[in-house]
Amino acid sequence: MTSFRxxxxxxxxxxxxxxxxxxETLMPLIHDLADEYEKxxxxxxxxxxxxxxxxxxxxxxxxxxxxxxxxxHCGGAKIYFKREELNHTGAHKINNCIGQILLARxxxxxxxxxxxxxxxxxxxxxxxxxxxxxECVIYMGTTDIDRQQANVFRMKLLGAKVIPVVAxxxxxxxxxxxxxxDWVTNVDSTFYLIGTVAGPHPYPAMVRDFQAVIGKExxxxxxxxxxxxxxxxxxxxxxxxxxxxxxHPFLDDQSVEIIGVEAAGHGIETGKHAASLNGGVPGVLxxxxxxxxxxxxxxxxxxxxxxxxxxxxxxxxEHAWLHEIGRVQYTSVTDNEALDAFHKCCRLExxxxxxxxxxxxxxxxxxxxxxxxxxxxxxxxxGRGDKDMQTVMHHMADAVNxxxxx
Amino acid sequence: xxxxxxxxxxxxxxxxxxxxxxVTAGDPGYDASLAILKxxxxxxxxxxxxxxxFTDPMADGPAIQLANIRALAAKQDxxxxxxxxxxxxxxxQGTPLVLMGYFNPIHKYGVERFxxxxxESGVDGLIVVDLPPEHNVDLCDPAQAAGLDFIRLTxxxxxxxRLPKVLNGSSGFVYYVSVAGVTGAGxxxxxxxxxxxxxxxxxxDLPVSIGFGIRTPEHAATIARLAEGVVVGSALIDQIExxxxxxxxxxxxxxxxxxxxxxxxxxxx
Numbered sequence: 001m002t003s004f005r006x007x008x009x010x011x012x013x014x015x016x017x018x019x020x021x022x023x024e025t026l027m028p029l030i031h032d033l034a035d036e037y038e039k040x041x042x043x044x045x046x047x048x049x050x051x052x053x054x055x056x057x058x059x060x061x062x063x064x065x066x067x068x069x070x071x072x073h074c075g076g077a078k079i080y081f082k083r084e085e086l087n088h089t090g091a092h093k094i095n096n097c098i099g100q101i102l103l104a105r106x107x108x109x110x111x112x113x114x115x116x117x118x119x120x121x122x123x124x125x126x127x128x129x130x131x132x133x134x135e136c137v138i139y140m141g142t143t144d145i146d147r148q149q150a151n152v153f154r155m156k157l158l159g160a161k162v163i164p165v166v167a168x169x170x171x172x173x174x175x176x177x178x179x180x181x182d183w184v185t186n187v188d189s190t191f192y193l194i195g196t197v198a199g200p201h202p203y204p205a206m207v208r209d210f211q212a213v214i215g216k217e218x219x220x221x222x223x224x225x226x227x228x229x230x231x232x233x234x235x236x237x238x239x240x241x242x243x244x245x246x247x248h249p250f251l252d253d254q255s256v257e258i259i260g261v262e263a264a265g266h267g268i269e270t271g272k273h274a275a276s277l278n279g280g281v282p283g284v285l286x287x288x289x290x291x292x293x294x295x296x297x298x299x300x301x302x303x304x305x306x307x308x309x310x311x312x313x314x315x316x317x318e319h320a321w322l323h324e325i326g327r328v329q330y331t332s333v334t335d336n337e338a339l340d341a342f343h344k345c346c347r348l349e350x351x352x353x354x355x356x357x358x359x360x361x362x363x364x365x366x367x368x369x370x371x372x373x374x375x376x377x378x379x380x381x382x383g384r385g386d387k388d389m390q391t392v393m394h395h396m397a398d399a400v401n402x403x404x405x406x
Numbered sequence: 407x408x409x410x411x412x413x414x415x416x417x418x419x420x421x422x423x424x425x426x427x428x429v430t431a432g433d434p435g436y437d438a439s440l441a442i443l444k445x446x447x448x449x450x451x452x453x454x455x456x457x458x459x460f461t462d463p464m465a466d467g468p469a470i471q472l473a474n475i476r477a478l479a480a481k482q483d484x485x486x487x488x489x490x491x492x493x494x495x496x497x498x499q500g501t502p503l504v505l506m507g508y509f510n511p512i513h514k515y516g517v518e519r520f521x522x523x524x525x526e527s528g529v530d531g532l533i534v535v536d537l538p539p540e541h542n543v544d545l546c547d548p549a550q551a552a553g554l555d556f557i558r559l560t561x562x563x564x565x566x567x568r569l570p571k572v573l574n575g576s577s578g579f580v581y582y583v584s585v586a587g588v589t590g591a592g593x594x595x596x597x598x599x600x601x602x603x604x605x606x607x608x609x610x611d612l613p614v615s616i617g618f619g620i621r622t623p624e625h626a627a628t629i630a631r632l633a634e635g636v637v638v639g640s641a642l643i644d645q646i647e648x649x650x651x652x653x654x655x656x657x658x659x660x661x662x663x664x665x666x667x668x669x670x671x672x673x674x675x
Contacts, residue, residue, distance in 0.1 A: 011540065021537065022538065023538075024538055024583070025559075025587075027568070029563065180465075184588060186586075284509045284510045284536065294514060296514070298512070
């Protein structure tokens with residue numbers, strides 16, 4: 001059997017996706033990074049250091065929790081939560097940040113930059129930069145700053161400088177452009193800590209490897225609790241790092257059905273969504289060839305999602321490839337479906353999920369009821385919802401107003 | 407001989423550098439942009455770089471970002487940019503014209519179709535910022551096979567080990583980005599540029615054009631003593647940004663172009 005876990009090739013390609021589409025100024029840096037990462041992977045000291053911080057700083061392993069009341073409510077599949085929201089800083093993002101900051105330190109870099117959408121990656125980056133005493137600059141779109149005030153404040157508390165990005169719609173893609181501009185200007189001192197499985201090679205593979213701890217733990221925990229592998233995995237996808245982290249260790253297990261959930265915003269048919277695979281076509285942006293939301297002239301279309309973390313017009317290249325070969329099934333969930341799942345999770349399990357993770361939950365609500373009770377389903381609860389209070393409050397107020405007007 | 411080769415050969419005989427100008431196609435609108443394009447050779451531009459607008463110009467500073475936004479707001483697209491080149495070529499057969507931009511609009515247009523239409527429109531070369539030599543098969547190889555020059559950016563981070571790889575796919579001229587940064591950013595020291603040109607000369611016989619951060623006739627003259635070409639972009643585009651009408655934009659760009667040309671032409675006398 002051919003493995004689905006060997007990518008990318010030496011050119012950073014997963015099939016026809018990925019690559020290194022960046023300005024010449026950055027090419028030598030990207031090659032350096034790839035070399036340094038290869039060396040680190042071979043170095044037992046690096047593995048030891050990473051394991052230490054994962055355990056004592058991040059709090060790993062995260063539990064695999066049987067969501068009993070949710071399972072009863074759905075009346076079908078047996079549902080487990082992989083509790084990434086219990087990690088330090090409240091999401092899966094820190095898994096990758098710890099890995100990359102250790103690499104940055106090996107490379108002698110003194111200044112860390114990052115882009116952020118919902119702010120979770122920004123907070124995780126600011127956290128590890130503080131832990132290692134490195135200067136930290138976070139680029140964040142102005143729209144996202146408005147809807148994620150709490151995270152902006154957290155980053156500042158942690159000593160990071162948050163630079164508002166006005167360009168475009170002031171969301172994640174614009175923040176990434178600005179971070180790339182910073183990197184091209186500060187090549188010697190700066191390490192660009194990309195938060196998702198996108199960007200030029202080696203980022204998609206490197207971020208995946210650091211996140212794959214999620215799937216590795218899930219395998220072991222499920223074996224321990226149920227004595228076998230799960231039957232299906234569900235995770236939400238913006239750039240796709242939490243999903244890739246859960247999926248990758250299972251790609252060669254044909255019995256495991258794998259489902260990625262994109263953000264359909266107001267609905268794919270409205271054009272206001274963030275579903276690159278379900279509503280986009282292949283193109284080149286931010287260093288990689290992948291599926292993108294774009295118009296007939298190849299201009300990038302702004303994504304829309306209630307969840308800032310999914311509000312990106314592209315997707316990691318490995319997902320694009322897994323979509324094309326059909327190993328992973330990619331569906332989509334609207335803002336309203338995600339909100340509904342958000343509320344149900346709060347009431348049924350006493351867990352306030354991030355709006356990103358609520359997209360995966362919404363897919364579970366669609367699937368679980370029609371599945372048999374011995375079907376083991378794992379959903380990646382990638383983040384906690386504390387950061388989304390303001391968004392959800394506004395939405396509830398809007399809904400009440402609408403009802404009163406009707 | 408390609409138009410770029412002919413132009414650089416001609417200027418070498420005159421012992422002067424080329425003034426290479428960059429403007430974004432469709433900025434501030436199609437008609438004004440075409441008027442600028444047609445006026446540039448008379449105002450002293452020796453080589454023209456014409457930007458293909460893109461929503462996400464990752465390697466550009468504020469001036470060219472705004473130019474892209476203005477052009478896209480005026481509904482410029484790749485088909486119109488090629489049409490603009492055809493209209494330019496009706497009156498000008500001598501001035502080399504290079505299209506510059508990012509890969510995605512070309513990818514969407516279709517590489518084969520783009521190359522054929524660019525060639526037929528009178529385009530001489532391409533600069534695609536996000537296509538390093540690692541991706542030659544995507545566009546560089548078929549473009550060169552069709553007779554279009556592929557101009558590479560070399561930068562302060564392109565070391566001696568990497569230079570041959572970058573230059574290997576180059577033709578027309580070599581563009582040296584004199585500062586690590588986005589377009590319009592601060593300029594490099596003279597010493598840095600001198601060393602960089604000397605380094606490039608050890609690796610290539612192609613003409614070297616220097617860009618990034620060159621804004622005044624004096625600065626252009628200084629660079630013109632060191633290299634075969636001086637590239638000015640953001641300074642010209644700033645003239646469009648501050649103009650209150652299309653006519654003022656056209657006049658602003660062409661006036662500055664004339665001044666820069668004077669600087670470049672007088673540099674080695």
